[in-house]
Structures are given as C-alpha cells and as structure tokens.
Amino acid sequence: MTPEEFRDAGHRLIDWIADYRINIEQMPVRAQVSPGEIKNRLPESPPEAPETIDRLLQDLDEIVLPGITQVQHPMHFGWFPSNASLASVLGDIASSGLGTLGISWESCPALTEVEQVVCDWMRQLTGLSEQWKGTIHDTASTACLTALLLAREQASGYSQNEGGLQSVPRPLVVYTTEEAHSSVTKATLLAGFGKQNLRLVEHEPTTRAMLPDALKNSIEQDIADDYQPAAVVASVGSTGVTAFDPVARIAEITSQHKIWLHVDAAMAGSAMLLPECRHLWEGIEAADSISWNPHKWMGTILDCALFYVKDSAHLIRVMSTNPSYLRSSVDREVTQYRDWGIPLGRRFRALKLWFHLRLDGPDAIRERLRRDLDNARWFAAEVEKTPDWRVLTPVNLQTVCIRHEPAGVEGEMLNAHTLAWVSEINQSGKAFISPAKIDGCWLVRVSIGVETCDREHVQCLWELIKSTASAGTDGFLMTNA
Amino acid sequence: MTPEEFRDAGHRLIDWIADYRINIEQMPVRAQVSPGEIKNRLPESPPEAPETIDRLLQDLDEIVLPGITQVQHPMHFGWFPSNASLASVLGDIASSGLGTLGISWESCPALTEVEQVVCDWMRQLTGLSEQWKGTIHDTASTACLTALLLAREQASGYSQNEGGLQSVPRPLVVYTTEEAHSSVTKATLLAGFGKQNLRLVEHEPTTRAMLPDALKNSIEQDIADDYQPAAVVASVGSTGVTAFDPVARIAEITSQHKIWLHVDAAMAGSAMLLPECRHLWEGIEAADSISWNPHKWMGTILDCALFYVKDSAHLIRVMSTNPSYLRSSVDREVTQYRDWGIPLGRRFRALKLWFHLRLDGPDAIRERLRRDLDNARWFAAEVEKTPDWRVLTPVNLQTVCIRHEPAGVEGEMLNAHTLAWVSEINQSGKAFISPAKIDGCWLVRVSIGVETCDREHVQCLWELIKSTASAGTDGFLMTNA
Numbered sequence: 001m002t003p004e005e006f007r008d009a010g011h012r013l014i015d016w017i018a019d020y021r022i023n024i025e026q027m028p029v030r031a032q033v034s035p036g037e038i039k040n041r042l043p044e045s046p047p048e049a050p051e052t053i054d055r056l057l058q059d060l061d062e063i064v065l066p067g068i069t070q071v072q073h074p075m076h077f078g079w080f081p082s083n084a085s086l087a088s089v090l091g092d093i094a095s096s097g098l099g100t101l102g103i104s105w106e107s108c109p110a111l112t113e114v115e116q117v118v119c120d121w122m123r124q125l126t127g128l129s130e131q132w133k134g135t136i137h138d139t140a141s142t143a144c145l146t147a148l149l150l151a152r153e154q155a156s157g158y159s160q161n162e163g164g165l166q167s168v169p170r171p172l173v174v175y176t177t178e179e180a181h182s183s184v185t186k187a188t189l190l191a192g193f194g195k196q197n198l199r200l201v202e203h204e205p206t207t208r209a210m211l212p213d214a215l216k217n218s219i220e221q222d223i224a225d226d227y228q229p230a231a232v233v234a235s236v237g238s239t240g241v242t243a244f245d246p247v248a249r250i251a252e253i254t255s256q257h258k259i260w261l262h263v264d265a266a267m268a269g270s271a272m273l274l275p276e277c278r279h280l281w282e283g284i285e286a287a288d289s290i291s292w293n294p295h296k297w298m299g300t301i302l303d304c305a306l307f308y309v310k311d312s313a314h315l316i317r318v319m320s321t322n323p324s325y326l327r328s329s330v331d332r333e334v335t336q337y338r339d340w341g342i343p344l345g346r347r348f349r350a351l352k353l354w355f356h357l358r359l360d361g362p363d364a365i366r367e368r369l370r371r372d373l374d375n376a377r378w379f380a381a382e383v384e385k386t387p388d389w390r391v392l393t394p395v396n397l398q399t400v401c402i403r404h405e406p407a408g409v410e411g412e413m414l415n416a417h418t419l420a421w422v423s424e425i426n427q428s429g430k431a432f433i434s435p436a437k438i439d440g441c442w443l444v445r446v447s448i449g450v451e452t453c454d455r456e457h458v459q460c461l462w463e464l465i466k467s468t469a470s471a472g473t474d475g476f477l478m479t480n481a
Numbered sequence: 482m483t484p485e486e487f488r489d490a491g492h493r494l495i496d497w498i499a500d501y502r503i504n505i506e507q508m509p510v511r512a513q514v515s516p517g518e519i520k521n522r523l524p525e526s527p528p529e530a531p532e533t534i535d536r537l538l539q540d541l542d543e544i545v546l547p548g549i550t551q552v553q554h555p556m557h558f559g560w561f562p563s564n565a566s567l568a569s570v571l572g573d574i575a576s577s578g579l580g581t582l583g584i585s586w587e588s589c590p591a592l593t594e595v596e597q598v599v600c601d602w603m604r605q606l607t608g609l610s611e612q613w614k615g616t617i618h619d620t621a622s623t624a625c626l627t628a629l630l631l632a633r634e635q636a637s638g639y640s641q642n643e644g645g646l647q648s649v650p651r652p653l654v655v656y657t658t659e660e661a662h663s664s665v666t667k668a669t670l671l672a673g674f675g676k677q678n679l680r681l682v683e684h685e686p687t688t689r690a691m692l693p694d695a696l697k698n699s700i701e702q703d704i705a706d707d708y709q710p711a712a713v714v715a716s717v718g719s720t721g722v723t724a725f726d727p728v729a730r731i732a733e734i735t736s737q738h739k740i741w742l743h744v745d746a747a748m749a750g751s752a753m754l755l756p757e758c759r760h761l762w763e764g765i766e767a768a769d770s771i772s773w774n775p776h777k778w779m780g781t782i783l784d785c786a787l788f789y790v791k792d793s794a795h796l797i798r799v800m801s802t803n804p805s806y807l808r809s810s811v812d813r814e815v816t817q818y819r820d821w822g823i824p825l826g827r828r829f830r831a832l833k834l835w836f837h838l839r840l841d842g843p844d845a846i847r848e849r850l851r852r853d854l855d856n857a858r859w860f861a862a863e864v865e866k867t868p869d870w871r872v873l874t875p876v877n878l879q880t881v882c883i884r885h886e887p888a889g890v891e892g893e894m895l896n897a898h899t900l901a902w903v904s905e906i907n908q909s910g911k912a913f914i915s916p917a918k919i920d921g922c923w924l925v926r927v928s929i930g931v932e933t934c935d936r937e938h939v940q941c942l943w944e945l946i947k948s949t950a951s952a953g954t955d956g957f958l959m960t961n962a
Binding site for chain 1 (some may be wrong): 531667784
C-alpha cells in the first residue's frame with residue numbers, strides 16, 4: 001500500500017471511528033453473538049487477491065461490531081472502566097504511523113526519552129517522590145510477574161546467574177490475600193515459587209483488606225519453619241470489591257524482614273491523580289515496586305500499564321541482556337528499556353500518554369474522575385435507602401458492590417436470583433454489569449467510570465436494576481414455590 | 482475529546498503520517514541526537530492546560546522525528562527489517578479506534594475469533610499442519626519465555642501447582658547455541674532454570690548451526706550426571722548470522738527423550754510464506770512450539786509475534802486463571818486467550834494481520850519477499866567478486882554478513898577498521914547497518930528487506946560501503962603506521 005492509498009483509506013477509517021464513537025450509545029452493550037458465530041462468518045482460508053478498504057469497513061460494521069462488548073458505551077458498568085480516550089487514541093495512531101522499533105536507545109532515542117519523561121510526569125501527577133523510576137508495560141499482570149522475579153532474585157542473591165531457583169535451599173514464599181487479582185497467583189506460579197508457597201493472608205471480613213498482624217504472624221511462622229519470605233503483593237483497589245490493603249503497616253513488616261513489597265494499584269492508580277484519594281495508599285514510598293494502569297479508569301488506551309521501581313539497578317540486573325548487535329557507544333549514558341521488562345522490542349507506547357495528557361490536560365481528567373466518584377456515592381446512597389437492597393462493601397472509589405436481598409431468598413436461592421437478574425440485564429444489551437463471587441456468595445459490581453457516563457446513565461442503570469431484579473424475584477419465587 | 486474533535490485531528494494526523502512516509506527518504510536514517518537531547522527539549526513537569534493537535538504535530542516534526550532511527554527508510558539495513566506496512570497500520574488504527582478490551586471471550590468475541598482465524602490463516606500460509614494452534618504475543622522474547630515455562634512444567638510434572646521449582650529434585654536443563662537470540666538466555670534465567678543449567682551446544686563453525694551430535698552427547702552426559710533435560714531452543718534464522726539449526730535432526734533427539742522443542746523462527750518465519758524456503762525448517766512438525774514475528778520482514782506492524790503450540794491443553798493448564806468476575810456460561814465452548822500467555826488483557830492485535838493480509842494480499846507480500854532474496858543474492862555476489870571483501874556466512878535468506886579485509890589489517894586492527902567504517906556510514910545518515918561480534922571478530926550484517934527497498938537502494942549501499950571502507954583503510958593505515 002502506498003502512502004497516497006493509505007491517506008485515502010486512512011481518512012475513511014478516521015470517519016468510521018468518529019461515527020462509531022458517536023453512535024455507540026445506539027448499540028447493545030454486550031456482544032450479541034454466540035460462540036463461533038464470528039469465526040463462521042470469516043473465510044477458512046486466507047484471501048487470495050487484495051481487497052478494498054470498503055470491504056474491510058463493511059466487515060467491521062457487519063461482523064466485528066456485533067462481536068464487541070462495548071466498553072466505551074456509557075451504560076457499560078462491567079469489570080473496571082477501560083477507557084480509550086480519543087486523545088490517547090491519536091497518540092496510538094501516531095505510534096502506528098511512525099512504525100518505530102524500540103529495541104535500544106539507539107533504535108529510537110525519542111521512544112526512550114519520551115517514555116522517561118511521561119513516566120516522570122505521571123509520577124508527579126500521582127504525588128510519588130523522585131526516587132521512583134518508571135516504564136510502560138503492557139499490563140499489570142506482566143508488571144506483577146516482573147515484580148515477583150525481582151523479589152525472587154533479591155531473596156535468592158541472584159540465583160538466576162548461577163544454579164537457578166532449584167539451588168536455593170529454603171523455599172521462597174509470596175504473601176497476598178484471597179482478594180488479590182488472579183494475576184498474582186499466576187505470576188507466583190510462573191516465577192516458579194509454586195502454589196504451596198503462596199500464602200493467602202487473612203483479611204478483614206468487611207473491607208477485605210489484608211490484616212497486618214496476620215501477615216506478621218504468617219511471616220514469623222514461615223521463618224520459624226525454615227521458609228524464606230520473599231515478596232508481599234498488596235492490593236490497592238482490588239478487582240473484586242476495590243479493597244485497599246494497608247500499605248503503611250504492611251511496609252513496616254516487609255522493611256523489617258527485607259521482603260520485596262509490590263503494590264498492585266492497577267485500578268486505583270488513577271485515583272492517585274486526586275490528592276484527596278492519596279490516603280488510600282499511604283505508606284507507598286516504602287514499597288519496592290508499584291504498578292498501575294492508565295488504560296483503566298484514567299483512560300489512556302490499552303495497553304498502558306505503568307511500572308515503577310526505586311532500585312532500577314536491581315531491575316536492570318535481573319532483566320538485562322546485552323547482545324553485540326545492540327551495543328553502541330552511548331550504552332552507559334542512556335536508558336535501555338529492553339532491560340526493564342520481558343520483551344526486547346517495544347512500540348512507541350509513550351505517545352498515547354503524551355497525547356492524552358497534552359490534548360485533554362490533567363485538569364479535565366481529574367474533573368472526570370471526581371464526577372465518577374460523585375456518581376458512585378450517589379448510586380450507593382440510592383441503593384442503601386431502598387428496601388431489600390444492600391451495599392456490601394465500603395465504597396472506596398467508583399465501584400459499588402450491591403445485592404438485592406428480598407425477604408425469604410437466601411443461600412443458593414439468592415445466588416441464583418442474583419445471577420438471574422444480572423444475566424437478564426446483560427442479555428438485554430441495555431447495560432452491562434459483572435457479578436463476582438465473594439465468600440461463596442455472588443454479588444454485583446457496578447463499576448462507574450466510562451468516559452461518557454454521566455449521572456443520567458447511572459440513574460438509568462439504577463432504574464433498570466430495580467425493575468429487573470423485582471420482576472425476577474416475582475418469577476423466581478413462583479418458580480421455586 | 483469529542484468524536485468530532487477527534488475527526489478533525491485524526492484527518493490531520495493521517496495526512497501527517499502519509500506525508501512522513503512519502504518524505505522519509507529525505508531524512509537521515511539514523512537518529513541524529515545525543516543522549517538526553519530529546520528529554521531536555523521536553524518540559525520537566527506535566528502540562529497544565531490542554532494543548533492543540535497543531536502543537537503536537539509540530540513537536541512530532543521538531544522533537545520526535547529527529548530522534549528516530551528510520552527503520553522504514555529504504556536505506557535501513559540494520560538489525561532485521563521491521564516493516565510497518567501501511568495496510569497493517571490501518572488495522573492497528575482500527576484497533577485503537579475501537580478501544581476494545583480483550584480479557585475474556587465475552588469481553589470481545591470478535592477479538593478472540595478474528596485472532597483464531599488469522600492465526601490459522603498464517604498457519605496455512607506457512608505450510609504448517611492443522612495440529613498447530615496459534616495466538617499473538619507481543620514479541621518472540623515473551624513467546625520464548627512462555628515456551629520455557631511450558632517446558633519447565635512438562636519436565637517437572639506441573640511443579641508450579643505444588644512446591645514450585647525448588648521442589649524438583651534434579652536440575653532442569655535448557656539447550657541452545659551461542660548463536661541463539663539473547664532472549665533465550667533471558668527466558669532461561671527468568672523461568673528460574675539458572676545460567677548454570679543453560680548449555681550452549683557446539684555449533685558448526687561456518688554455518689553456525691547447532692551440531693545434533695553435540696546436542697545428543699550433552700543430553701546424555703547430563704542424564705548420566707543426574708540432570709534432567711527439559712528444553713531445546715532451536716534457532717531458525719538466528720539474529721547474528723541467520724543460522725539455521727537442523728530442526729529435523731534435533732527433533733529426533735528431543736522426541737526420544739521427551740524434551741520440549743521450541744523453534745525460534747522470529748525472523749525466518751516470514752520466509753516460510755515461500756514454499757521454496759520451507760526446507761529451512763524441515764522437521765518443524767515434530768517441534769512443540771514455534772514463534773515467529775510477522776512484525777519483522779513480513780511487515781505486520783509491531784507488536785505481532787505469532788506463537789504456535791500443538792498441545793494447547795498443556796499451554797492452558799500452565800497459563801490459566803479463572804477469576805469469578807470473568808466466568809461466563811460459555812467458558813467451555815470458547816477460547817480464552819488470557820490463558821495462552823502472560824498478560825490478562827490484550828489489544829485487538831488480530832486486526833493488523835487481518836487488514837494486512839486482506840488489503841495487500843499474500844501474493845504481493847510473497848513477491849516482495851522474493852525481491853529481497855534476489856537483492857541479497859545480488860549483493861552477496863557483488864561482495865564476493867570484489868577484492869579484499871568477503872561474505873562470511875552462508876546467505877540463507879536476506880541478511881548478508883560481510884567484512885572488508887584489506888591486506889595487512891588483522892586482529893584488533895581489523896576490528897577497529899570494521900567498526901570505523903560502519904560507524905562512519907551510520908553517522909552520515911545515508912544508510913544504516915549493524916555490526917555484530919562473532920567469535921571475537923566484528924563483522925557487518927547487511928539486512929535487506931525494508932518494504933520500500935529496491936535494487937537501486939542496495940546498489941547505492943554497496944557503493945557507499947566500498948568508498949567508505951576504502952577511504953577508511955587509507956586513513957586507518959596512516960594513523961596506525
């Protein structure tokens with residue numbers, strides 16, 4: 001494709017995207033397709049002859065769009081917000097158009113240095129001290145794996161450079177809570193620690209925050225049993241109920257025992273743009289690594305996960321490679337981001353943060369986040385004052401965990417009722433919310449914060465929830481009568 | 482930013498990208514900046530007020546462009562081709578515009594199923610059998626780490642679900658050659674095997690291909706010494722000199738001992754689009770995993786690394802997570818790509834392959850690859866027939882390893898001479914080539930294959946190389962006289 005052909009097709013595509021975003025509210029929120037339906041509409045064999053952009057745009061409309069759960073839809077309240085702000089989309093487009101190759105500073109100095117600068121801007125915007133150095137990973141899962149590798153190598157005295165994990169005498173142990181994101185367990189397993197060496201520390205039943213005394217006891221017991229504590233992963237805004245582990249008190253314990261403390265703030269990092277929220281990660285300066293995702297609530301399009309460490313020399317020592325064909329005379333003066341993560345090559349991801357921050361401006365972003373917090377408080381208050389409805393966990397941020405608990409509906413019956421009304425709403429395409437299982441019981445997470453979601457959408461959701469759940473109760477009680 | 486503001490800015494950006502690609506040949510190939518120069522041109526603090534797209538485009542022109550080593554420039558012959566074909570860029574733009582969230586099939590069925598389909602198209606286009614199931618990773622580094630985790634868990638009977646790697650009695654061993662990509666060592670270390678358990682198997686001195694008998698001996702010796710062979714990583718088109726390990730003979734050995742065989746075809750996978758090149762990975766069907774990067778020579782913009790396995794159930798068993806908030810009623814019927822790699826969330830990467838294959842068509846892609854092979858043969862022949870010049874390794878694909886060896890220049894003097902003329906060319910901005918150190922001696926890799934690189938560019942490079950190296954010799958011999 002020539003640049004002029006690209007210009008023509010590109011203009012059509014930009015219009016298509018703008019129209020898509022304008023019309024999104026008319027689409028069902030949840031994808032309305034069955035498993036295999038999209039696959040079956042695509043040819044089994046690759047194309048022979050070139051096709052036109054018209055044909056591609058038509059397929060985007062007819063095949064792709066119905067197969068998307070519209071996370072940019074203002075009635076999407078599922079999982080966590082996954083905003084793809086259009087300002088950041090422009091940065092992503094610039095990155096694609098440039099087609100740069102990030103394998104060393106020399107291969108694209110701009111890619112490296114803009115990333116350094118925007119990571120530092122984000123550090124300042126979230127109130128972190130200058131001791132933190134950042135980079136952009138794809139996801140918090142990868143950042144968590146990286147953190148646990150750093151912990152493993154710290155605890156084992158760089159066993160990777162000698163006999164590996166098998167040569168380490170005492171079993172290394174990782175601590176987190178049941179409430180932590182699934183990626184913590186995954187990273188523990190992938191880093192080689194083994195499931196038996198993952199401790200799910202007791203949490204407070206209501207807030208679901210880690211109990212520091214329980215952590216302390218668990219660590220001391222392990223040391224007594226000849227285990228070696230290596231890492232604690234604290235959740236700052238957990239995925240289930242947005243729980244906040246008490247970082248300051250945890251850090252006292254990890255500092256004392258020289259245990260790596262990774263703070264997973266994938267979701268709540270965005271909140272730290274607001275000074276009034278920073279008490280939620282009080283003590284953060286004593287952690288060893290932090291990850292958080294601008295690609296969630298803040299809205300810098302996926303994939304954009306920030307990963308900060310204080311000791312970048314340790315990070316580089318664990319992750320570095322230095323092949324001859326990438327060496328250059330400036331190696332000592334520059335940052336080589338290939339030594340800050342798993343992949344060698346990287347896209348010019350910094351551009352999406354750069355565009356987002358500059359085109360929208362931090363004030364507008366902060367204003368939007370405050371709007372969402374306000375909407376969450378409003379919604380929680382509505383739920384609380386309505387009979388048979390409960391807010392189940394503290395509303396620390398913008399996610400509200402609720403349940404409809406009509407009289408006489410309990411246990412498995414209540415679970416079935418909850419899943420039934422959620423499913424009905426999701427299937428309707430009018431809104432999307434996610435159920436989550438906590439202590440064996442299903443609840444419903446209403447996660448507010450899509451960029452285009454205003455109070456009216458939250459009101460609309462609440463009406464929909466009430467009517468669907470009530471109707472469900474009637475039918476349900478009759479069926480089970 | 483509203484969709485209408487995006488529309489306006491997007492059109493400007495598309496024009497900017499088209500113009501950039503048109504004018505790229507007028508720019509220096511190598512970035513002409515010093516360490517810190519770009520950083521120093523950017524504000525230390527984040528912006529306060531929103532800025533305009535004009536300002537951003539101006540900064541792209543004035544700050545970013547000078548800081549890019551132009552891998553899309555037809556005179557770029559460095560590293561490996563890293564083509565960002567404009568057809569694939571359009572797919573990437575569509576992905577950005579859609580802003581989908583790939584965390585489960587349900588979150589975006591189209592993302593999952595288009596990825597399944599295009600991975601299968603690529604399988605067919607490279608002549609692999611139906612037993613291979615594919616997914617898209619960011620890079621071959623990540624794919625290699627994944628492969629070694631699969632090997633580790635196969636060899637250890639899923640130790641990750643119990644006591645982890647520390648509970649495995651015999652040290653697990655990984656085999657590759659010195660010629661393998663740096664990511665193999667990195668993955669071995671990150672997966673916990675330890676450097677002492679990485680065997681660099683002897684290679685044939687000229688082709689630098691692994692010697693199967695040496696592999697066999699090494700494995701047998703390890704077994705005798707109570708080590709447990711776990712994985713072999715074979716290079717199909719190595720990064721240094723495009724060496725090809727003999728996959729068929731290696732697979733005989735790994736099959737016999739039930740050792741995981743990962744084939745790193747990051748570069749040479751593109752060549753497998755050409756039936757006449759497939760003898761280069763003969764025996765591939767007996768491997769356990771394969772990775773190759775359409776984002777290299779084939780030109781589907783980074784990041785797009787294909788990862789294929791035969792036993793996807795094993796892959797899922799090692800990589801799976803199943804948190805409650807992602808469970809849905811269709812889980813058993815669909816593919817959950819979060820269980821095929823490290824990150825939970827993924828972009829709609831399949832769109833760039835889908836657009837690339839459909840807009841350009843496989844025929845045009847194959848034609849371009851054949852043009853590059855022909856140019857490499859022409860260039861190698863020119864070098865070979867020129868006095869004082871040598872082609873050092875077999876020209877298996879499109880990379881030609883050469884050296885200027887004027888009479889009387891040897892050893893460290895020759896190294897200094899080689900680095901001097903390469904450096905002069907790279908600094909001139911007229912072309913870019915990468916030196917590489919093989920057995921202690923520097924050689925120069927001329928890697929042909931940028932999408933816009935025609936015979937005239939290769940001719941131009943050869944004239945530049947000859948004149949620069951000769952002039953260098955004169956000066957060099959005088960300086961050292």
